[in-house]
Amino acid sequence: MTPTDRLLPVNEAIDRLEAQIRESRQRGEFTDPLIVGIHTGGVWVADALHRALGCTEPLGRLNITFYRDDFHTLGLHPQVSPSDLSVDVDGRDIILVDDVLFTGRTVRAAMNELFDYGRPRCIALAVLYQRDGRELPICADWAGQEVALGPDEQIHVDGPEPITARLVSSKES
């Protein structure tokens, strides 16, 4: 996928994601995955994928607030809705879903939390947008779009229905 400085519309990015995951499943990978979204944008995307892929088991929701490594500098988020993983994750193939992959710290925290629920067989990462700026050696297995952004740019994802995304520049605000 070629890096681009323009954002693909969310529905197109989800279609691309879905196609990539279906391809993997046709190769025999992730035949019976558990889909887990990271609160909040990741849950919206996970929900769309969950419906598109026709998964029957309930969608998992992770709120990584209690696992963040910046708690001592940023504090506790005022709205902490509990994580919800009603299905046993032991030995399962998990598709972890987030809206934007940036530094990689959120995904690290989510994996830490997942392992407190049990020991999955494997975890794959699906993100709507994969941008530059990684601070940890983490990359997505499937991305709706790869985006190169300037140092002042951010992607804002809104939802839940419809999910929308826009580029925001701190220079403008």
Next chain:
Amino acid sequence: MAVNFVRPKIPKFAPDPWAIQFDEQGHLRHLLTIEGLGPQWITRILDTAEGFVSVTDREIKKVPLLRGRTVVNLFFESSTRTRTTFELAAKRLSADVLNLNLATSATKKGESLLDTLRNIEAMQADMFVVRHEQSGAAHFIARHVAPHVSVLNAGDGWHSHPTQALLDAFTIRRHKGDFTPLRVAIVGDIRHSRVARSQMHVLNSLNVGELRVIAPRTLIPTDVEKLGVRVFHDMREGLRDVDVIIMLRLQRERMESGLLPSEEEFYRLYGLTEEKLAWAKDDAIVMHPGPANRGVEIESSVADGPQSVILEQVSNGIGVRMAVMSLCMSANRGENA
């Protein structure tokens, strides 16, 4: 359902005694009393506790939030249950925990409280959980700790027991949802109860429909109506149509002689039996901060019965204390919360 009750005016207190609970940015630094917290902070603590209660339902009941931090339980007065739940809360946040039973050590040997504090601070403590027989002890300690240390009041004299009141409110909210249509009755030894005082403040802050206290005249403090409650001396009248019954322990150790003819008579008039419970609403819940004196405040079959949420209160206490600890530590370290 609308409740026809004109709330007595609650006196306005100068903010200063409670301002110490907040840092310069207005974030919670200590939890000393319910007064001054306001409904927003109370609700925020209860909302945060929801997340932590779900942690305690998991197979691995631990999150890394306070990893590397040290919580010191300073108990100048014995209390196994409160100390244990604070300890468990801190450990579930991955903090290191020191339990110091000061009722039997340092200060008894002549060391001043401030010297004891300085020594424990030198052990790189980040939070003190304080239980003391003197009202205001936690405030005193909060005024003298290093800037990075938070103080949580785990019960001081007859004054305050904020985390107990918060966990009670949390338990009521889980069962009943909105507070505004609720009638809540606090029954028993109101006079000697720091828990009752904190419960009145928390429930009034959350705008409970009607708050009642039921007790013999000798066990009700003067001017209790100023705390926003209706007073009843008769259980049948007081329990009529209530949604929540909070029984209190008879604080025999704090009681002067002559306040009660006998425990038997107290039980006959004010002990919560199945018969008296039937006077409340059918779906009323029964609470008790523990430890319950069975056959003195409450009949065993009620304490263990289907309307009792006493054990839930204990479990919820861990989540609420995790919430308070993390919010205080968060404010202490960060620039915004």
